Amino acid sequence: MSFAPQPSPPTMDRKPQPTLTLTGTLDREVTHRLCEEARATLQATGADVLVCDVAGVGPPVLAAIDALARLQLTARRAGGRIRVRNPAPALRELLDLVGLPIEVEVGRETEQREPPGRVQEAVEARDPPF
Template structure:
């Protein structure tokens, strides 16, 4: 008994975004950042998402902010966006301070209600 071959990779979930892991506390070379930006641009082509694991960045500075800004710009140019995984509170504060709004894993996307939140309905409300 045989079955017809099916397209695509059998063990890959199409809804799982690729993950880019940023290295630890040391500064990044410009050529590394340029390579990552090119990779992000390719991965998000057509509106995808790339998850940036920033868990190793424990003492954030403006260098980390610059890298994330460049990655977000590359993603936007490709029609997608980046999402942060495991950001330190200091990094989130610094991003907020400079006005760089990035989505964080586990948070509701802008314009979407948070999970497990239901609207209350009063018994006297009229139906629309």
């Protein structure tokens, strides 16, 4: 009995995951600068994921959510995405509240967040009226 040789497992050639550190209060000017830096970093490294370390971000206000949304949009336009590292519990709750679909890294594990649910638009004939 003869067996065909088993192919070797594919090598996992992981692209580097550059890190962008966000600190302080994130206003429009800072957000614009961060987006430019994110675009340049993703293009220069060819990475798929840009890790945004948000441990030093000020209180979780909507300006922080706006900055993360703009960074995610910038990364998508550059062919990648962002992953948030070290978010404060209040920032995680605010991300959940607004439904922004961003990966969150907790410790060494990545939590894949689900997009917000959709509203049912069609009614089946068998559904009771409310």
